Amino acid sequence: MTTRLYADLTVPALWFAGTGVGVFAVGLLNLLALREPTGLGRVLALAANVMTTVLMALLYWLHPAGQILFGLVLFAVLTLCALAGFAGARSRVEARA
Secondary structure: OHHHHOOOOOHHHHHHHHHHHHHHHHHHHHHHHHHOOOHHHHHHHHHHHHHHHHHHHHHHHHOOOHHHHHHHHHHHHHHHHHHHHHHHHHHHHHHHO
């Protein structure tokens, strides 16, 4: 999308592209946390989800657009799922004890 929205290689174009790469990387981190549900992987995925949710909320506040709202809802749901995963892991540990 960067080449369609920006005619030249500029700082705003690189920020736009970098944000897309960052969102993609957070998605990969979530997939990794699902595949390898270790403590560190879950914590990193939760932290990335919370930060991305906050950034999406700020972006939507500044520029309300449909695609930003979609990203905000998506990362809010991912954050809630990560938190639910922590609660589920804690209850499983308590059940073993």
